Amino acid sequence: MASHNNPLKILETCRVAPFPNSSQSATELSLPLTFFDTFWLKFPPVERLFFYQLSHSTLQHFNSTILPKLKHSLSLALLHYLPLAGKLTWPPNVPKPIISYIPDDAVSLLVAESTADFNRLSGDDIRESPELRHLTPELLTSDERASSMALQITLFPNQGFSIGITTHHAVIDGNVATKFMKSWAYLCTKLDTQDPSLLPELTPFFDRAVIKDPTGLYMVFLKNYSGFHGVxxxxxxxxxxxxxxxxxxxxxxxxxxxxxxxxxxxxxxxxxxxxxxxxxxxxxxxxxxxxxxxxxxxxxxxxxxxxxxxxxxxxxxxxxxxxxxxxxxxxxxxxxxxxRFNVYGVDFGWGRPKKVEIVSVDRTGAIALAExxxxxxxxxxxxxxxxxxxxxxxxxxxxxxx
Incomplete structure (x- = not known):
């Protein structure tokens, strides 16, 4: 049950896989890290929170309309972003970590209901950082592997809902994370069309050969960061x-x-x-x-x-x-x-976000910037x-x- 200290009630914990019955979802994928990725190996995950105001978001409407659309479009979006359904692995005795996806992989999705004041949390006034942290998911991690991404959708009855996205910084940067959110949102608005396709500018390009490393920066970064604790x-x-x-x-x-x-x-x-x-x-x-x-x-x-x-x-x-x-x-x-990310352009069909926050700055101490x-x-x-x-x-x- 929700309480004053933690006004959150867990409704569902599930895994969302890339849409089945597709040749793409049955494809294994492995991506090597570049020196750009390796630099971020020891940094904390990036946590961003999107608030959407929707006064008619009752629990019944949420469960019958909003949540099914979000889940279905997420599954479609993951078809294009398979590594985000996968994991970062560093097996023993293997010199280089890799990003991998196999058909059994899926994204962890937590669905919750909150009794907190939506308008206050999505406003511009000062808030306690734990209030927002309740709305962002944790990445599953171990010594040998870490999830690429985790998601949380939280209903604020008759006020709106939020989407929390947590990503491993060695897998993607903020540019890609925002493009994924826009892809998910775009496909959500196209569910009524037959076989909705993704816009070319949102379709990810995976070829790592475009990142040249003539001076061996990958191994330099990997060696130096093996003992670095970043934050x-x-x-x-x-x-x-x-x-x-x-x-x-x-x-x-x-x-x-x-x-x-x-x-x-x-x-x-x-x-x-x-x-x-x-x-x-x-x-x-x-x-x-x-x-x-x-x-x-x-x-x-x-x-x-x-x-x-x-x-x-x-x-x-x-x-x-x-x-x-x-x-x-x-x-x-x-x-x-x-x-330059245009995070306020992430519209799932119920309007632009009321507020977007980078929650992870409470761990890194960074200063968050957005339009x-x-x-x-x-x-x-x-x-x-x-x-x-x-x-x-x-x-x-x-x-x-x-």
């Missing part, structure tokens, strides 16, 4: 909260998508990771200056220009070394998400302690007023 280096805190000496160095990390920066460029629908962190060491005083945004933007712009000139390979080993040798406990700012729901700006998400959040509110409001 402890990437704990963030907005700049002006920390104060302290202006000469103190701040490690600023931001995701760089290399799809269009490879030679030749990768297909836009490439399945896998093609993201690597850009890194800038910035003095604390730059964040605290009145025109700090301009200063930092200029520094990042210069770094992007340098990346455009050098590409992914030149200096990659040195960049990895710099990322791994950041002093433990040093202040770090990192970014999750992107304002705003109305398309007129950006959304920024941060997770802080109570005292830090109060200070952040004061600093943020003061900044807007000035």
């Amino acid at each position: 402890r280096y990437f704990r963030s805190q907005p700049a002006k909260l920390d104060g302290g000496e202006g000469e103190r160095k701040v490690n600023f990390l931001f995701p760089v998508d290399y799809r269009n920066r490879m030679d030749p460029p990768l297909p836009a629908n490439y399945f896998g990771n093609c993201v690597f962190p850009g890194q800038a060491i910035i003095k604390a005083r730059d964040f605290m200056e009145e025109n700090g945004v301009v200063i930092i933007t200029e520094k990042i712009s210069n770094m992007i220009n340098e990346i455009e000139e050098k590409g992914v390979y030149e200096g990659a080993e040195k960049n990895l070394e710099n990322l791994m040798t950041v002093e433990a406990g040093a202040q770090t700012l990192s970014i999750a998400g992107s304002i 705003s729901g109305d398309g007129n700006g950006i959304e920024i998400g941060v997770v802080l302690s109570v005292n830090e959040m109060e200070t952040f509110k004061s600093v943020f409001v003061s900044g807007l007023q000035n």
Whole structure:
């Protein structure tokens, strides 16, 4: 039963497989990791939450209409995204992990009902992070394997529903995760048509041969990350909260998508990771200056220009070394998400999301970025302690007023 501390009632736990009676669903698939994938092996799963407002979402309507459509279209979408129904495996005595799918594989789906206030959870006010964590599923993991993806659909009776998606970062990046959600949503809107097909721009491209590795970055990344625990280096805190000496160095990390920066460029629908962190060491005083945004933007712009000139390979080993040798406990700012994913375009036929959150920033400490729901700006998400959040509110409001 739902309780005040955990207002969640589990309705069903099931596995959704790629649609049966298809030659695709009976096909085994194995994908090697690239050096882009290997970089993310030790990072926590990415958890994103989509809220959909629907006032007539009674339990009966949910069970008879909404849930069957979501399950059926999910099964159809998985036909195109077989690795997401599979797993990341690293068997003993095998030097390289692989992503694999066999016909018995399926995605774990948890269906629940919540008595929580949908409008508050999907609003812009401050919330406790455990309130959102109830709505996201855990990945099944062991020493030798991990699920690629897990899903949770939660009904808020007469208010709406949410979809929580958790993905292994070594399998896909945010670009692909968003394309999968759009594929699932698109097929959900086409269930009334006979043999609905997926749009070409949403159909994943699996050929790993397009990722060249002339300098052996795969083995370099794999060797170095065997002893790396990732997240402890990437704990963030907005700049002006920390104060302290202006000469103190701040490690600023931001995701760089290399799809269009490879030679030749990768297909836009490439399945896998093609993201690597850009890194800038910035003095604390730059964040605290009145025109700090301009200063930092200029520094990042210069770094992007340098990346455009050098590409992914030149200096990659040195960049990895710099990322791994950041002093433990040093202040770090990192970014999750992107304002280019159009996450608010994921419409299953009941309207655009009311709110989209990256829940996993409560574990990584990253600052979440997305385009705003109305398309007129950006959304920024941060997770802080109570005292830090109060200070952040004061600093943020003061900044807007000035």
